[in-house]
Amino acid sequence: MWIRLRLDIGWRDLCFGFCSSLLPGGRQVAHEKLEDLWSRSDKDALACLSVRSGFDLLLSALDLPTGSEVLFSAVTIPDMPLIARAHELIPVPVDLSGSDFQLDVTALRKAVTSKSKVLIVSHLFGARPEMQEILEVTREHGLYVVEDCAQAWCQPEWRGSKQADASLFSFGPIKTVTALGGALCRVSDPAILDRMRNRQAQEPVQPGKKLIFNICKFACLKVISTKPFFDIITALARRWGKSVDDVLGGLTRGFADENLLAQLRQQPSTGTLRLLRHRLQTYNARRIHQRIQHAQRIITWLGLEQSQPELLDPRHSFWLFPLLNNQPERLIANLEQQGFDSTQRGRLAVVPPPADRPELNCPHATHLLNLTVFLPCYPELTDAAVDAMCGLIIQLAQEETVYN
Template sequence: MIKGDQIVPYSALYIDMQYRHLFNTLWAYLKPVDQNKYIQELFFLQIEEIWLGGLKNQKILITLCVRASTDLVLQALNWPPGSEVIITGINIPDMIQVLRLNGIIPVPVEVNADTLGCTLDQFKKFYTEKTKGIMISYVFGAKFDATEIIDWAKSKGLFIMEDEAESFVAPNAKLNPNVDFSTFSFGSIKTCSAFGGSISVIRNNEALYRKMKALQESYPKWSQKNYFKRTLKNLIPMILLNSQKINRSSRWVFINLFPNWDYKEFVVNSIRGFQKNSSDILQTYRFRVPDPMLVMLALRMKTFDVDQFNEATQRQIAGQSILKQGGLLVPGHAVEDRKFWLYPVVVPNPETTYKILNARGIDAYMGVTQLDIVESPIGSSYEYPNKTLSYFKNILYLPIHQNADLKSIQTICKGVVEVVDMLKNRNPKL
């Protein structure tokens, strides 16, 4: 029987949102917002001058999510069906679906475990006359140096897209001016997809921006009623997950009284993303941002605490050192620009390790992240990213986020090393 004080008071699931953001957003339902004025006064001023470091010749669009941004740019580019885009081999399945439904063939390349990045040789290997662009996605908060890849793509006349949803940390952002199109979320490294919101940056292409803007303005506005329901629905998970005392006691109940119930998957599925339109999946994303979502994004941007974030990152890196010293692989550990969207660690036997850690009060989880391996095109000669799969399938996610204190992080990481060593000694072949 697990005692309450043995449970590490942090959940693997965490909604990165402050209650003041949530409650202030509710006022937007009572007081109408002039979107154009709001964007002009709050977004463009702060994004261009503070968050993006004054990059020139850029245009900005606010969208529901990164998938909506990608769908919008693909519509505007209007490439011939069967065009190919070379992409990093770990991504969100919905993003791959957006590419395919727009007639684009995503061609994945291997992702190195140490850097969570790709090499230029891999991109060159899959370059053909059908290649129209590349998409670089930085995952788990690790931003590898893609300068060489971007310069090569530029020399080939390819359209360059960067998905920074899991790596963007403004106002310390380092955006490559040679990228044609970037999408990112802001406010923190682990934005809450439950509340939506994304920023698109189009560089040096006024015509493309105008096409995207015209398309977006033809969309209906996403229902404020639906967003209101989502806001209230996510209030309860926030209380259960983000409060240390409530989280500790509720997990004691789950562990001891409902040991076979996968509450993590239940919670993630209840707050994740947008309800898909089964008859037309792309239609899921073809809406303008509702006023309350705009208010939420602005509040998160204005209240982002850089010092607090950097201090949290140092605590998380301290835990990474413990795992590495224990002989475990932390994907992305070798990257200088290392933050944590999720906290992954590769273990030999993830399912057994998961069960033991949870029984010991460490709320690890597996299998409920949105990320997955991108499969090669059906019937093609392209290679499946087997090297990436070899470590990706063994990833566990640890309950370490920006609010986790150093002592708890050390306890969690030492506990993981101890369990893995125990399993190795029990089964030396692991």
């Protein structure tokens, strides 16, 4: 039950993507049809290779003065501040609160300076935090607001907050409604959107064989994720003194660390554009509803209504289920022994403060990330499996109480 292998794509979709990659021509038409589907009548969409690619294009279009500050929700993937630095900008973290890792407005006010130009708000694990207070602060200081919604997509009609300046959505390998790549950006300012589009038009198109390779790779991973193969891999990992994440984690990475910017600065292939449009048009929302039902079952079983009230937000779609636990490594090890996959942090990290502002070291975000265990709640789980997992967690908590 390894989370990273629970790919939200079926065999028919993989076959569609494979065939789409082999069909010649039609790239411009595929691009326009996808953006029209996403933007409807607003004409505010840009299809690109990844959220990181869209962010890179956006910073190019904004053309901020060297040394300007880009404020980030403190927990994100390290590539995002790396891209800001590549544009000679200064990443500045803003501390978080709550098990939904929501931006702390008090910390935001503390972080803003006259050099602050952009705020990146990350919606993590399927949560959709309230934006109103954040937007009030950004209006006071004239900040350009970007929503990183890579983990938050859950319904076709939701394209981020209309009051944000830009919203970025990922459909990479382990995301909801994955097309094994591709992203969609909503950008409210037509001039900025045009500059992003013109910049992207100068980049090379990712070879179609890349999607074919990914389809073959993830078809193999879907087979590996079945119980017989997964049990073998788990046993081998233990023999080698490693975790399943150690053995298989890198296989779901969209980009290698080397030459990252060159990998990001490509246009999506025709096959990727066609597959993403197909997935958005045919996606079965039942999968998300089942995921939410599993999450609600976990909340009830573990009595989290008081300790993690943020999880009760009806907009939360639970891309992952974040559970706060005082002994996360022990919990993960015990769950794995019983065949339940869980993990911690993945590639997420706390953005370090600038050297001249060490007071912005984000202790709350660090504490939250260190205590959070991500439980499986994907649709393939049965109610009985969820109940068994929760029973084990309760048993471990009782043993810990007795021991202490």
